[in-house]
Each structure stands twice: as C-alpha cells, then as structure tokens.
Amino acid sequence: MIDRIQRLGHKTLSKVAAFGRSGLILMHALVARPQPLVMLPLLIKQIYFVGVLSLVIIVVSGLFIGMVLGLQGYTIMVDYGSEQAVGQMVALSLLRELAPVVTALLFAGRAGSALTAEIGLMKATEQLASLEMIGVDPLRRIIAPRFWAGFICLPLLSMIFAVVGIWGSSLVAVDWLGIYSGAYWSNMQQAVDFTDDVLNGVVKAVVFGFIVTWVAVYQGYDCIPTSEGISQATTRTVVYSSLAVLGADFILTALMFGDL
Amino acid sequence: MEAETSQAAAPDMLKDIIIDIRELTFSRGERIIFDGVDIAIPRGKVTAIMGPSGSGKTTLLKLIGGQLAPDRGQVLLEGSNISRMGRNELFKARERMGMLFQSGALFTDMSVFDNVAFPLRVHSDLPDAMIRDIVLMKLQAVGLRGAIHLMPAELSGGMARRVALARAIALDPDIVMYDEPFAGQDPIAMGVLVNLIKRLNQALGHSSIIVSHDIQETLSIADYIYILADGRVAAHGTPAMLRDVDSAQVRQFVQGLPDGPVPFHYPAPDFMQDLLGGEIK
Ligand SMILES: Nc1ncnc2c1ncn2[C@@H]1O[C@H](COP(=O)(O)OP(=O)(O)OP(=O)(O)O)[C@@H](O)[C@H]1O
Ligand SMILES: [Mg+2]
Numbered sequence: 001m002i003d004r005i006q007r008l009g010h011k012t013l014s015k016v017a018a019f020g021r022s023g024l025i026l027m028h029a030l031v032a033r034p035q036p037l038v039m040l041p042l043l044i045k046q047i048y049f050v051g052v053l054s055l056v057i058i059v060v061s062g063l064f065i066g067m068v069l070g071l072q073g074y075t076i077m078v079d080y081g082s083e084q085a086v087g088q089m090v091a092l093s094l095l096r097e098l099a100p101v102v103t104a105l106l107f108a109g110r111a112g113s114a115l116t117a118e119i120g121l122m123k124a125t126e127q128l129a130s131l132e133m134i135g136v137d138p139l140r141r142i143i144a145p146r147f148w149a150g151f152i153c154l155p156l157l158s159m160i161f162a163v164v165g166i167w168g169s170s171l172v173a174v175d176w177l178g179i180y181s182g183a184y185w186s187n188m189q190q191a192v193d194f195t196d197d198v199l200n201g202v203v204k205a206v207v208f209g210f211i212v213t214w215v216a217v218y219q220g221y222d223c224i225p226t227s228e229g230i231s232q233a234t235t236r237t238v239v240y241s242s243l244a245v246l247g248a249d250f251i252l253t254a255l256m257f258g259d260l
Numbered sequence: 261m262e263a264e265t266s267q268a269a270a271p272d273m274l275k276d277i278i279i280d281i282r283e284l285t286f287s288r289g290e291r292i293i294f295d296g297v298d299i300a301i302p303r304g305k306v307t308a309i310m311g312p313s314g315s316g317k318t319t320l321l322k323l324i325g326g327q328l329a330p331d332r333g334q335v336l337l338e339g340s341n342i343s344r345m346g347r348n349e350l351f352k353a354r355e356r357m358g359m360l361f362q363s364g365a366l367f368t369d370m371s372v373f374d375n376v377a378f379p380l381r382v383h384s385d386l387p388d389a390m391i392r393d394i395v396l397m398k399l400q401a402v403g404l405r406g407a408i409h410l411m412p413a414e415l416s417g418g419m420a421r422r423v424a425l426a427r428a429i430a431l432d433p434d435i436v437m438y439d440e441p442f443a444g445q446d447p448i449a450m451g452v453l454v455n456l457i458k459r460l461n462q463a464l465g466h467s468s469i470i471v472s473h474d475i476q477e478t479l480s481i482a483d484y485i486y487i488l489a490d491g492r493v494a495a496h497g498t499p500a501m502l503r504d505v506d507s508a509q510v511r512q513f514v515q516g517l518p519d520g521p522v523p524f525h526y527p528a529p530d531f532m533q534d535l536l537g538g539e540i541k
Binding site: 125126130137 | 361
C-alpha cells in the first residue's frame with residue numbers, strides 16, 4: 001500500500017518535473033538575442049517542412065469535411081425548409097471549431113510526430129551533443145526554428161482548412177443539391193461576425209499551434225536516445241498534443257462563447 | 261602503488277597542465293563510474309585514456325566538455341571550473357575544444373563539405389573562398405577530399421569518422437578529444453590517422469586526448485597514458501613506464517590478455533547461479 005502511494009508520488013513528481021523542464025527548454029530556446037541572418041534561412045526551411053508539406057493533407061481533409069457538412073446540413077435542414085441556412089451552419093462550425101481543432105489534430109499526426117522523431121534521432125546519433133561541443137546551442141539552432149515554424153504554420157493551415165471547407169460545402173449544397181447560391185452566400189455573410197467567429201477561430205489555432213509544437217519539440221529533445229525511446233516519444237507527441245488540444249478547445253470555447 | 265612512482269618520474273611534462281581533474285566522482289543511477297579520479301592533461305602533448313569497455317572513457321570526455329556535471333570533484337580548464345561555468349562561458353570554452361564523437365555524429369542533413377565548414381561558419385567571418393580552402397585542406401589531411409560532395413548517409417563508418425575528425429580540427433582548437441579514432445579503420449587509414457594526430461599535435465601545438473582500445477597505436481603515439489579500471493586510475497605514466505610497470509592489471513591491459521584482474525564482464529552475479537536460477541532480475 002505504502003509502496004503504491006510512493007510510486008504514485010514518484011510518478012506525479014516526475015510528471016511535474018518534466019513539465020517544468022519542458023518550460024525551461026522552451027524558454028532557453030526562445031529567449032535569446034535575435035540573430036535574423038542565421039535564423040531566417042533555418043526558419044524558412046522548417047516552414048517548408050512543417051507547413052508546406054502539410055498542405056496536401058489539410059486541403060484534402062478540409063474539402064471532404066466541408067462536403068460532408070454541406071450534405072449532412074442539407075438533409076437535416078431540408079425537413080424544416082431552411083436549407084438556405086446551410087452556408088451559415090457550415091461556416092460557423094468550421095470557423096469556430098472544426099478548422100482549428102481538426103487542423104491541429106492532423107498537424108500533430110503529420111508534422112508533430114515528424115518533429116519529435118527528427119529531434120530524437122539527432123539526439124540518439126549525438127548530433128545535438130556535437131552541436132553543443134562546437135559551441136552552438138541546439139536549443140536555439142534546432143528547437144527554436146522548429147517551434148516557430150509550427151507556431152506560424154498552424155494558424156495559416158487552419159485558415160486554409162476553413163476556406164477550402166466552405167468551398168467544398170458550396171460544391172455539394174449549391175452545385176449539386178441546388179440551393180440558390182445567393183441565399184447560401186448571403187446567409188453566411190450575415191451570420192458570420194469577424195471578431196466573434198473568424199478571430200476567435202484564429203486565436204484557437206494560435207493556441208493549438210503553441211501546444212502541439214511545444215509538446216513535439218519537448219518530446220523529441222527529452223526522449224530516451226534509442227529507437228524504442230524515439231518511437232515512444234513519437235506516440236506520446238500525438239497522444240498528448242491531441243488530448244491537450246481537445247481540452248484547451250473546451251476551455252477556450254467556454255471563455256469565448258460561454259456567456260452568450 | 262607504482263602509479264605514485266611513475267608520476268614522480270615524469271614531473272616535467274605534468275608541470276604545464278591544461279585540464280586538471282581532481283577527486284572526480286560521478287555515477288549513473290546506482291552505478292558509480294568514477295570514484296575519486298585525478299587526471300592531469302599536460303599542455304601540448306598527446307594524452308591517452310585507456311580502459312576496458314564501459315569503464316567510463318566517453319563519460320570522461322563528456323565531463324571535460326561540460327555536457328555532464330560531476331557529482332563531486334572538479335574539472336578545471338586552465339584553473340576555471342567547467343561545471344561552474346554559465347551557459348555563455350561554457351560555449352566560449354567549447355570553442356577551444358574539438359571533439360570527435362565515438363559515433364562520428366555528422367549532421368545528416370548537410371553534405372561532407374557543409375559539415376566540415378559548419379564550425380568555421382559559426383565561429384568566424386571568413387569569406388566563402390577561404391572557408392572552402394580550409395575545408396579542402398582538412399579533408400585532404402584525412403584523405404577524403406574526393407568525398408566532399410557526398411552526404412553522410414553515403415559514407416562508410418570509417419569514412420564518416422574521418423570526416424568527423426576533419427570537422428573536429430576545423431577550427432584548430434587548443435584541445436582535441438578523440439573518442440576511438442582508430443575504430444573501424446583499415447591498417448592504411450589507421451597509420452595515416454596515427455601520423456595525422458601526431459603531426460597536428462606537433463605542428464599546431466594543441467593538446468590531444470585520445471580514447472582508444474588499440475594498444476599498439478596508442479602506445480606509439482601517446483606522451484602520457486592513464487588507464488582506468490573500476491572507477492579509478494589504475495595506472496598512469498609514459499608508455500615506457502607502463503610497459504615495465506609491475507602490476508598485473510596494467511600488464512593485462514597493455515599486453516591485451518583476456519584473463520586477469522581487469523574484468524571483461526559487466527558486473528553480474530555468478531554465471532552458474534544465473535544459468536540455474538532461471539529468473540531475470
Ligand atoms: N546515458 C546513460 N545512462 C545511463 N548509463 C550510462 C549512459 N551512458 C553510459 N552509461 C554507463 O556508463 C558506463 C560508462 O560508459 P562509457 O560510454 O563512458 O564507457 P566507455 O568507457 O566509453 O566504453 P566503450 O569503450 O565501450 O565506448 C557504462 O557502464 C554505461 O553502462
Ligand atoms: Mg566510449
């Protein structure tokens with residue numbers, strides 16, 4: 001019994017310590033004299049890897065989710081004769097919830113896991129250690145550009161997701177099911193508020209971008225430098241960041257829309 | 261112990277010390293790796309650290325490089341304690357050190373050229389043409405000028421280590437640490453490397469620390485040797501001194517005998533008991 005309590009205590013302590021460590025790592029990586037000449041090329045390369053290469057999965061998912069929303073919305077609303085409101089429903093659910101959340105989940109699987117595996121492998125092959133010995137801080141050289149890239153890319157990807165989703169639903173609702181396009185778009189335009197919907201969605205995406213890339217770079221940097229350790233860290237990145245995103249989404253939604 | 265007498269016999273070399281390790285204690289979990297180790301690295305000489313596998317040679321290099329901190333004791337670089345240095349001071353100190361990692365540790369996303377040029381680009385404002393010339397010279401020295409455009413994945417293990425060596429000496433550091441420079445090299449490359457290390461040491465006057473298992477090569481090149489065993493310095497002295505030291509441990513090591521007081525095995529319970537016990541603890 002005592003043993004179990006001890007283990008629980010130990011586990012809690014090590015979790016708290018890990019959380020503290022991840023904060024320190026992030027701080028060391030980000031709080032530094034800016035060196036734009038060195039950092040910019042590294043950042044651009046990472047934006048390519050993290051953002052541009054995620055475009056395909058984001059666009060395709062956005063398209064399909066928009067089309068499904070359009071179809072479902074139509075079949076439900078047509079019973080009440082309010083199928084013109086499909087555009088409004090699709091736009092609101094995408095902008096407020098689906099675009100940031102689904103983008104963050106896909107991003108965790110596509111880019112977050114890749115970041116963790118890459119950093120972990122650099123650690124296992126002593127590349128991080130040899131950077132240190134050359135006198136370059138791996139936190140600034142390796143971690144910082146990857147973190148910023150994720151942080152910048154996720155909101156952009158989320159916006160692209162929303163735009164493609166809305167277009168996909170219009171394909172289904174207007175072009176296929178024959179809703180009058182003027183009604184579809186004008187309903188949407190009236191319902192969507194810039195601060196309440198668009199901006200709040202972007203804020204969510206920014207927060208999620210922070211969470212996902214933070215988890216990803218920390219798991220990679222702190223992993224046990226073996227193939228098994230890297231695979232565990234990669235799994236943890238996807239699990240932890242997905243759960244954290246969903247949890248944070250609830251909190252943010254409660255803060256933004258709770259007092260309607 | 262004979263170690264004391266050998267130190268007394270080589271006092272002139274040990275007068276000018278660049279790295280001084282005092283009373284070093286370090287453990288990994290339960291396992292004590294160093295238990296009160298004193299090592300002095302003379303300036304401008306080739307010092308070899310030898311010892312059985314797992315005796316903590318790589319760990320020692322990491323302690324010198326400040327990547328690990330000792331539990332007790334000090335690692336002094338010209339009198340200043342490495343584990344007490346702040347982040348910036350430590351990185352300054354590391355600019356003066358070159359380290360060849362046991363695994364090579366080349367940056368896999370850069371070509372051979374960029375790998376060797378990396379420390380130069382970080383620490384100097386040399387124009388590209390000059391960097392190119394230096395890189396070519398370093399690669400020529402390790403015999404791999406032809407491999408300049410290859411990626412690390414296209415190199416063999418021995419080649420990768422030689423490229424890593426070229427990178428470690430790119431900045432002409434004061435202290436170069438070689439972790440197993442000879443492992444995986446064919447006899448020709450080995451001879452070239454032995455000469456190269458010797459020549460670099462003499463021409464540039466930097467202090468070298470070599471970790472190696474290759475006894476003959478190491479004896480031929482080292483000015484001073486430390487032999488680690490059981491978390492302590494088992495013996496130290498010049499190669500000549502160690503050859504006729506009268507310690508079973510050292511003789512076993514220097515002559516490369518499998519049986520003797522130096523354990524070949526990682527600490528373990530009795531073998532027969534283990535076999536019959538049928539349980540992994
Ligand atoms: N990251 C680590 N975590 C825990 N123990 C470690 C770690 N790295 C090394 N050790 C342990 O420290 C001891 C010394 O390791 P080290 O790598 O310094 O040995 P070595 O003398 O370089 O051996 P070799 O000649 O085989 O390279 C070993 O017993 C090893 O089990
Ligand atoms: Mg080693």
